[in-house]
Amino acid sequence: MVGPTAILLVCCPDQRGLVAKIAHFIYSHNGNIIHADHHTDGVADLFLTRIEWEVAGFALGRSHIAEAFETYAQEQGLFPRPEEVRWHLDFSDRVSRLAIWVSRQDHCLLDLIWRQRAGELRADIPLIISNHDQNRAIAEQFKIDFHTIPVNPDHRVEAEAQQLKLLQTYNIDLVILAKYMQILSPDFLGQFSQIINIHHSFLPAFAGANPYQRAYVRGVKIIGATAHYVTQNLDQGPIIEQDVVRVSHRDDVTDLVRKGKDLERMVLARAVRLHLHNRVLVYGNRTVVFA
Incomplete structure (x- = not known):
């Protein structure tokens, strides 16, 4: 071996x-x-x-x-x-320290924790940050420190200052936006740039908010999920991993969300694992993934 x-x-x-x-x-x-x-x-x-x-x-x-x-x-x-x-x-034996950021949804958060506990991800998860309190019980169950930092336009600077301080305190190497649903400012990204986001569409299609609803209105036949590095341009950072699943005229928005959540979990986990194994090279706004 x-x-x-x-x-x-x-x-x-x-x-x-x-x-x-x-x-x-x-x-x-x-x-x-x-x-x-x-x-x-x-x-x-x-x-x-x-x-x-x-x-x-x-x-x-x-x-x-x-x-x-x-x-x-x-x-x-x-x-x-x-x-x-x-x-x-x-x-290869260096253990990265991850901070997972979430809003209300828990499916990507739970999936990452389970995979880390099962040894699939070579990392520690000492910190979860959220703008809501719904997922505190999950953090307590797995004995991970949980910090709720509300975010609104009037106090975004103060909130990001708290977030940056926590990343420094916990010596974080990588932030994972596991359905965090908030936009990070250029000032924040200038101070911490190692961030992976999961977006619930096959980018560049349906960037921004409500992609499943927009996909349903458009009558698409496939939906997707995209894991990418975060840049100042919304949902336009270098793409690490993507996947799709077929949908039909019988599927409503709820069905699209259900199928999409499965994709989001898998795509995000694969992207994080590729990053942790140093298999992603970024150049310009593109990546080479040595999978």
């Missing part, structure tokens, strides 16, 4: 020899690569890769790998335009 691994994600301008040079860095320090995925975006002229190797036997300690790779990249001219390069190093 493979033990802990190091995971390197790179997004950079494309050039010949990138795969060989990155692999040589790992090989030269006695690394054993177990997964390597690459993609070239010919339109954007970008190279994107995810390389994973065993920590056991690697000649560099974890705290020295990033610095050594940076030095190697400079010496080898690996990235001729360093200002256009983004790379990230992580380790």
Whole structure:
């Protein structure tokens, strides 16, 4: 069984020899690569890769790998335009800390908690934040701290200040909007940007509020759910995961909501798991998902 691994994600301008040079860095320090995925975006002229190797036997300690790779990249001219390069190093046994934000609905909240407790999600969930109090009993049942912070236009700044303070206090790595149903301000996103949202439509169709009702009026034959990173543009952030289910003329809005909730749970869980396993690379407003 493979033990802990190091995971390197790179997004950079494309050039010949990138795969060989990155692999040589790992090989030269006695690394054993177990997964390597690459993609070239010919339109954007970008190279994107995810390389994973065993920590056991690697000649560099974890705290020295990033610095050594940076030095190697400079010496080898690996990235001729360093200002256009983004790379990230992580380790498979690092446990992320999640904050789940909800409003009144509980289906995504419960699903994430169950999956985390079952070991499907490599994370801790120390914090739930809500603008309503309905889901406090769930938090108490699972012994998760629950904070109710009402949100209205007149006190949004104060509410977001409380939310940011809690994220800092609990050392949160990722926020999951599990049907939170509130818009975050640009100021908030400028201070904390690692946020995944679940939207109850197959984006870009039916962005914004009441997508099931609008889908019913339009007479669609499929409905969907979309998990995406949150940006300042409502429901337009980089998409991580999507799925659809068929509906018919016999389905009313209640049926669409029921079927949609099943999709929302699955799509959000898959997106969170992909993020936690460092399988998502964002570039521009697009993603490459090394599933």
